[in-house]
Amino acid sequence: AQSVTQLDSQVPVFEEAPxxxxxxxxxxxxxxxxxxxxxxxxxxxxxxKYLSGSTLVKGINGFEAEFxxxxxxxxxxxxSVHISDTAEYFCAVRNDYNTDxxxxxxxxxxxxxx
Amino acid sequence: DVKVTQSSRYLxxxxxxxxxxxxxxxxxxxxxxxxxxxxxLGLRLIYFSYDVKMKEKGDIPEGYSxxxxxxxxxxxxxxxxxxxxxxxxxxxxxxxxxxxYEQYFGxxxxxxxx
Numbered sequence: 001a002q003s004v005t006q007l008d009s010q011v012p013v014f015e016e017a018p019x020x021x022x023x024x025x026x027x028x029x030x031x032x033x034x035x036x037x038x039x040x041x042x043x044x045x046x047x048x049k050y051l052s053g054s055t056l057v058k059g060i061n062g063f064e065a066e067f068x069x070x071x072x073x074x075x076x077x078x079x080s081v082h083i084s085d086t087a088e089y090f091c092a093v094r095n096d097y098n099t100d101x102x103x104x105x106x107x108x109x110x111x112x113x114x
Numbered sequence: 115d116v117k118v119t120q121s122s123r124y125l126x127x128x129x130x131x132x133x134x135x136x137x138x139x140x141x142x143x144x145x146x147x148x149x150x151x152x153x154x155l156g157l158r159l160i161y162f163s164y165d166v167k168m169k170e171k172g173d174i175p176e177g178y179s180x181x182x183x184x185x186x187x188x189x190x191x192x193x194x195x196x197x198x199x200x201x202x203x204x205x206x207x208x209x210x211x212x213x214x215y216e217q218y219f220g221x222x223x224x225x226x227x228x
Contacts, residue, residue: 009154034216043118043204043219044157090156100145100164100208101172102217106156 002026002093006105014113015083021076021108023091032094033074034102035065039087047089050074061085086112117141118220120205126226133192135223137205144210146188147217148172148180151202160203163188164210195227 007022025033032051036044048059055067065076074091091105121136139146145164149157159172161180169180177199181189188207192199202224206217 006156036219041221043221044206044217045219046216049216100210101147101159101162104149104157106154 002031002103004091004093004103004105006091006108008108009106010109010111012111012113013081016080018079019077019081019085019110021089021091021110023074023076023105025072025074025091025093031067031069033065033067034092035059035063035074035076036090036092036104037061037087038090038107044090047076081110081112083112083114085110118205118207118218120203120220120223122223123221124224124226126228127192127195128228129196131192131195131227133195133225133227135190135192135203135205135225137188137190137207137220138186139188139205139207139218140186141207141209141218142185143207143218144185145208145217146182147206147208148178148188148190149204149206150174151204151222157204160190195225197227199225200227201225 003026005024013019034049035047037047038044048057050057050067058064063078088107088109090107092102118139148160158174162170163182179191202222204222205220208217
């Protein structure tokens with residue numbers, strides 16, 4: 001089965017600074033990767049996903065992620081964050097081949113300061 | 115607009131009570147999921163249902179059961195609530211082949227067992 005590691009539990013950053021949230025997954029033949037965001041007191045919503053093709057994936061709210069097969073990573077980036085980006089971010093990977101289940105990482109709390 | 119609703123946002127129950135958490139989706143999705151979210155542990159899958167009356171145990175099914183009598187509704191049951199089941203519970207749904215599609219999440223139910 002797959003596993004997901006989010007290396008940073010908290011990332012503090014000032015407004016308009018760039019940010020990178022790190023995600024590593026265990027290797028597999030076929031990988032589907034996702035980033036979800038959870039705003040305070042809400043459920044999760046999809047930011048972006050990688051299924052195949054271009055390794056640079058663009059998502060909503062100016063976020064993007066790069067799939068790196070050799071490093072088994074799928075880091076999330078934004079060149080300039082806003083206060084409204086303060087939230088918890090979860091990386092997820094398909095649990096196993098031929099399944100609809102996902103394995104989620106432990107989450108990274110992004111705190112944006114003015 | 116797609117929607118997953120959960121019956122309560124906040125719930126307080128006593129130890130030993132039988133607790134029902136209800137989830138309804140209006141997207142005609144085959145798959146439905148119940149997760150538990152705890153700080154530092156991320157989302158952990160409790161149960162998964164891929165069709166009416168069909169279910170599959172997730173990573174932490176102990177102390178929980180589920181019911182899916184209709185396609186749109188997926189219930190999580192705590193037969194005898196305990197304090198270690200105090201947590202945030204999230205319901206999600208997705209179409210079959212859902213690993214290639216996003217899971218849609220409800221707003222969550224914060225359950226406190228005293």
